[in-house]
Amino acid sequence: MELEAIPGVGAKTADALHELDDPEAALRRGDVAAIASASGITHGRAVQIARGAVRDRHGDDGRVLATDRARELYRDVIGLLKDRAVTDYAETRLETFYPSASRSRIEEVRSFVADAMEREPDPAVLEALSGVEPMESPGTVRVRERCLATADAERYAEAEAAMPELSVETAEDVRDLSELARSYATVIVLDESFAGLDVHGDVRVRPDALETPAETVPERLLARFATNRDRLLAAAAVHEAADVDPPCDLEALRDALSRVDDDGTVIGDDEFDRLATAVDDLDAAVGTAESVANDHLRQAIRERDVTIEGQDFLSLVEQGARVDSLLSRELADEYDAALERARDHVVSALRLDPGEAEIAKRVFPEGDPTFPVEHDEETVSRLRNELSTARDQRAATLKADLAEDLSELSDPADDLVRDALELDVELAVSRFARDFDCTLPTFDRDRGFRIVEGRSPLLDVSYADAEPVDYAVSGATLLSGVNSGGKTSTLDLVALVAILAQMGMPVPAAEARLERFEEIHYYAKSQGTLDAGAFEATLREFGDLVEGADGRLVLVDELESITEPGASAKIIAGILEALEDQAATAVFVSHLAREIREAADFPVAVDGIEATGLEDGELRVNRSPQKDHLARSTPELIVEKLSGERGGAFYEDLLEKF
Ligand SMILES: Nc1ncnc2c1ncn2[C@@H]1O[C@H](COP(=O)(O)OP(=O)(O)OP(=O)(O)O)[C@@H](O)[C@H]1O
Numbered sequence: 001m002e003l004e005a006i007p008g009v010g011a012k013t014a015d016a017l018h019e020l021d022d023p024e025a026a027l028r029r030g031d032v033a034a035i036a037s038a039s040g041i042t043h044g045r046a047v048q049i050a051r052g053a054v055r056d057r058h059g060d061d062g063r064v065l066a067t068d069r070a071r072e073l074y075r076d077v078i079g080l081l082k083d084r085a086v087t088d089y090a091e092t093r094l095e096t097f098y099p100s101a102s103r104s105r106i107e108e109v110r111s112f113v114a115d116a117m118e119r120e121p122d123p124a125v126l127e128a129l130s131g132v133e134p135m136e137s138p139g140t141v142r143v144r145e146r147c148l149a150t151a152d153a154e155r156y157a158e159a160e161a162a163m164p165e166l167s168v169e170t171a172e173d174v175r176d177l178s179e180l181a182r183s184y185a186t187v188i189v190l191d192e193s194f195a196g197l198d199v200h201g202d203v204r205v206r207p208d209a210l211e212t213p214a215e216t217v218p219e220r221l222l223a224r225f226a227t228n229r230d231r232l233l234a235a236a237a238v239h240e241a242a243d244v245d246p247p248c249d250l251e252a253l254r255d256a257l258s259r260v261d262d263d264g265t266v267i268g269d270d271e272f273d274r275l276a277t278a279v280d281d282l283d284a285a286v287g288t289a290e291s292v293a294n295d296h297l298r299q300a301i302r303e304r305d306v307t308i309e310g311q312d313f314l315s316l317v318e319q320g321a322r323v324d325s326l327l328s329r330e331l332a333d334e335y336d337a338a339l340e341r342a343r344d345h346v347v348s349a350l351r352l353d354p355g356e357a358e359i360a361k362r363v364f365p366e367g368d369p370t371f372p373v374e375h376d377e378e379t380v381s382r383l384r385n386e387l388s389t390a391r392d393q394r395a396a397t398l399k400a401d402l403a404e405d406l407s408e409l410s411d412p413a414d415d416l417v418r419d420a421l422e423l424d425v426e427l428a429v430s431r432f433a434r435d436f437d438c439t440l441p442t443f444d445r446d447r448g449f450r451i452v453e454g455r456s457p458l459l460d461v462s463y464a465d466a467e468p469v470d471y472a473v474s475g476a477t478l479l480s481g482v483n484s485g486g487k488t489s490t491l492d493l494v495a496l497v498a499i500l501a502q503m504g505m506p507v508p509a510a511e512a513r514l515e516r517f518e519e520i521h522y523y524a525k526s527q528g529t530l531d532a533g534a535f536e537a538t539l540r541e542f543g544d545l546v547e548g549a550d551g552r553l554v555l556v557d558e559l560e561s562i563t564e565p566g567a568s569a570k571i572i573a574g575i576l577e578a579l580e581d582q583a584a585t586a587v588f589v590s591h592l593a594r595e596i597r598e599a600a601d602f603p604v605a606v607d608g609i610e611a612t613g614l615e616d617g618e619l620r621v622n623r624s625p626q627k628d629h630l631a632r633s634t635p636e637l638i639v640e641k642l643s644g645e646r647g648g649a650f651y652e653d654l655l656e657k658f
Contacts (some may be wrong), residue, residue, distance in 0.1 A: 068652030109504025131234030218403030247651030438506030448474030
């Protein structure tokens with residue numbers, strides 16, 4: 001796919017899209033989250049790009065919504081759909097549906113919608129969906145204990161770009177490598193030429209290291225799963241609640257997720273925990289061991305009667321001889337026992353293994369007895385190094401093992417989240433269809449539309465109180481009727497049905513058929529008489545309209561208010577003639593139906609929304625327009641009522657004039 005061929009995608013946007021793993025797939029799926037993850041692309045822009053891709057694929061020029069009022073109704077429709085989405089993703093994705101004149105586009109959406117309408121919007125699924133969001137990138141994790149090394153400048157640049165998590169170092173020879181091995185726990189050498197060389201430390205020659213990121217930087221995958229843990233668990237719950245086959249084994253996913261901490265470290269391994277705690281507690285354990293030994297000795301000394309020979313006592317007094325010799329002679333056994341207790345304490349408090357315990361013994365070395373007992377700091381440091389290295393190696397092994405498991409789950413995890421989000425889109429459509437008793441309309445080549453029991457969700461009364469409307473039009477038609485009879489609401493319903501139908505969506509009617517309109521022109525009622533300039537502008541607009549393409553739906557509400565009634569009737573008659581010639585489908589709401597019909601040079605069809613009578617000062621109306629029927633206006637009805645109630649020549653004469 002040539003990205004720049006997509007309407008609205010310039011060179012800069014195309015470059016940004018090329019950053020994505022698979023821009024074509026993202027565009028094909030309409031995956032607004034993936035598109036918006038390219039740098040500098042907002043969600044609004046992602047919607048435009050996704051729509052552009054659809055238009056490009058279907059050769060659609062996307063000009064169905066031809067007027068402000070038509071666009072306004074489309075926004076209302078999108079609002080109704082979005083109200084039924086749980087996730088922000090679904091809300092944005094719903095915006096990619098737009099009314100099209102392309103048969104293939106409409107069909108594409110209809111097959112998606114037909115499946116969607118089968119989906120049961122189970123509250124448990126909706127609840128689970130509330131935790132799902134598109135997968136997030138965790139950002140670059142810096143790994144300090146490992147580095148990459150190469151002697152090749154090109155390879156160096158390649159490594160820096162591929163593995164931003166690791167430092168890349170230059171190593172020309174074994175000496176350089178030894179140097180690096182002293183600074184890093186692990187050195188990964190990218191050059192084959194170093195294979196077989198003997199270097200002290202953890203130095204691995206891995207020419208394929210850049211191609212195996214799960215092994216080279218397992219932290220990357222771990223961070224990805226740690227960052228997205230909640231959304232992955234929520235997506236898994238969505239699949240289970242909706243009873244949809246997941247793209248991976250959910251238990252394996254949950255198990256893998258339970259092994260990684262929020263910061264990407266592996267958890268739940270006893271050996272790692274033992275080593276990490278031992279490193280942390282080493283100083284405290286040595287201190288306590290010292291106390292244990294000294295307490296033991298102190299106690300022993302306290303309980304002992306020491307007999308000292310005169311000669312010894314003299315040398316103690318005269319030569320300042322140390323008391324140690326005395327200690328050694330009198331308490332050698334107790335001293336050994338004290339050391340043993342101290343060593344045992346270190347070994348058991350830190351849960352050391354036999355190898356580590358061997359070093360720990362030397363923390364309290366054999367030798368001439370002293371009091372108080374003191375540890376050997378150098379050995380403590382050695383033990384610390386030993387334990388830290390074992391801990392880091394254990395962590396590295398755990399990370400590598402877990403990353404291996406996760407690498408198999410990586411693509412399915414993406415699909416898992418994406419499928420859950422797409423399910424939300426389907427459920428929004430399903431809920432819309434259920435809430436407004438929708439059906440999928442049919443398209444055919446016949447001119448016009450036919451709506452059976454249509455009920456607009458956009459009325460100012462609750463949907464339950466909306467009275468069903470039947471209406472069919474196949475040419476240029478006038479719609480007459482009493483004030484507040486529902487003429488504007490009927491135009492809204494027709495526009496709504498046409499817009500939804502051409503989006504490929506279900507429509508709020510028991511049945512609907514229509515022609516695939518090239519354009520939908522809907523002109524709302526203008527607010528009062530226009531001045532000369534505005535009138536001229538409006539006339540120009542209609543001039544352009546009647547010169548436009550075939551196959552249009554034109555809905556106009558009380559155009560007569562733009563100027564004085566006599567002139568209006570002539571102008572509307574002229575517009576209707578032109579539209580009739582073009583085989584357009586038009587409904588003009590007007591109170592001047594009689595005058596327009598007289599001014600027109602063809603038999604204009606006039607339909608009417610008829611009041612069935614007046615009840616307690618309120619009009620009773622049949623909301624479905626009657627075909628070929630000029631409805632009585634409200635004044636006519638009232639005169640008729642008075643004439644009936646009161647009789648008399650005045651009312652009868654008045655009635656005659658209608
Ligand atoms: N199908 C319907 N079901 C229930 N109520 C409706 C229906 N159609 C219209 N109404 C009610 O009637 C009111 C008037 O409707 P609308 O504005 O469409 O009439 P109108 O014939 O265009 O009026 P006007 O001649 O004053 O322009 C609406 O605000 C709505 O409350």
